[in-house]
Structures are given as structure tokens and as C-alpha cells.
Amino acid sequence: MNGFPEEELRSALRALADGPAVPVAAPTPHAAVRAAARIRRRRRAAGAGLAAAVAVLAVLAGPWPPGDGSRTPVPAPAPPAGSAGPTGTPDVLAPPPDPNGPALGVPYPHELYVHCGIRSTKFAGRWWRAEPEVPEGALDPAVRMDAYTPGTMVLVSAVEARFVRHAPDLAVTFRPLAEEPPPCR
Template identity: 35%
Template sequence: MTRRAGQVLLALAVVVGALAGRAPAGGGAATGRAGPDPVDTGRPGAGRSIPYELYTHCGIDEARVGPTYFEAEVPLSDGSGNPPEGWGNPVQRGTMTLTSETEALFTDDAGHEVRFRARPGADAPERVCA
């Protein structure tokens, strides 16, 4: 195999690996609302950050990291079921950091910060975005 072919195969493996950890579009598994699942199924250890697309379409109140559902300590919306002004819609790209087994922190380059707490025993979203 040529070096170029090896590089192409490696790039494809990385893309396929990244996509394999996501639910099909419209699955809403990250927040339980209609929309993409922005979560890599590999859960980071405490203190480790991962790139994360926070689903914001109906406001910001829930996130999923690996198998764990988290709820926002302070839910955010514009009062009409949309993300607050200055947030992306339907997602906001940033970083999710597990600060402990039960707490997570979302941050982004725009300066947004949302703290989440795990919902023990949850195996589904709390609500589905209409």
C-alpha cells in the first residue's frame, strides 16, 4: 500500500469512527428533542473535555454525554421555547467537560457557559421538542 493510500484510509477511519458514535439525524438522543444527537458515545472521564454540539432548538435544558442524561442547573430560553439571543439554533458548538461523575460544563468560544447535573437512572430524555 502506498503512503498516500494509507493516509486516505486513516482519514476515512477517523470520519467513520466519529460518525459511528452518533445517532441518526432526527434522533434527538442528546436532549430528547427532535434534532441531531451531538454526542460521541465515548464518555469522557472527569476533567476531560470533548467537542460537543449542544442542541438548542427548543431552549437549553438537557444534554446527553455517553449514556448519561444531564439537566441544566439553570435552563435557558428566550421565553418562547427558543434558545436565548446569541445562541446558535438548532445547535451551539463548543466543549463539554465532565467536572465529576454527576456534573458537566458546556462552554464555547462565544463565552456561553451552562452547568449540567446528571439525572440518576434516566434512560430517556425528560421531554421531546415539538
């Protein structure tokens, strides 16, 4: 019956038949409210599942070679033999230094200077500026604790690099500079 409890409908009809002497509140559509909540929960769960699936596919797909049109994934770099991170697990974020410069899409360990906010950094032998610059007050206090914060730098293209740090999360895009920037004051 349209989602209304039967007893509520009967009492409302009795009240109408007896006259206006007894005020009765309109019946609430409990079933409709429950159905709407169920739909919202299902949509949220589907959205979360979709986001998780996209994240897993992004990790599994890996970086693609830029601009050549092929769909062959770039192989992940092998960790240096015998290297281990602070937890004793092999450190896959530290590929051996490349004499020709960093490879596209490969994360390299990088210490980002954050004492005056995030304005610029030196990576791959040249200076880069943050876009947009991050003022000192906008940084998480856990990031500002030291003058340098560790993370990884990835060369996205010849004119774009990306710094990423986890716990607390921080991601900054950089563009190349023609010359060394002035020091912060």
C-alpha cells in the same frame, strides 16, 4: 499647602478681608481630586493585573485529580496525530474517544441542542439536565441561530458536567438524569 493652589487661597483671603461685598466660591481641592483619581486608576490596574494572573495560573495549573489529596497535575491529552481545526492548527479539544467513557477534566467537543432553550443534553451515554434551565428567550440570538450550538463538554465530577462555548460566551452546568427527558414542545 494641603493641595490647594496658592493663588486661589490668596484671592479667597483677599475677598474675606475686603468684606462680604464680593461673593467668592470656595476653592476646589484640585490636587485631592487628582490624587483620588490616581488611586482609583491604580486600584483598577492592580485588580486587572490580579485577575489576569489568576487566569494564567488557572490555565497553567490544569485540572487536578479529584479527591485523592495529591497535588500532581493531570497531563493534558495529546491531540490525535494529523488532526487540524478550521484554522489549520492542531485541534487539542478533540481527544480520541475513550471506550470507558470521558475522563474527568478533559474537554470533549459537544453539540448542544438550543432550539427550545437549554433544558437537557446527552453526553457520555447518559442524559443530563441543565441547572438552571435556560429559557429560549434568554439565549443570545447568535446562539439560537441554529438548533445546535458547538462547544466543549467537560466532566467535572461523576454528577456534574459543564458545557462551554466561546463567541458568544455560554457556560451551562448539567446534572445527570435517571431517564430520557420529554422532548421540547
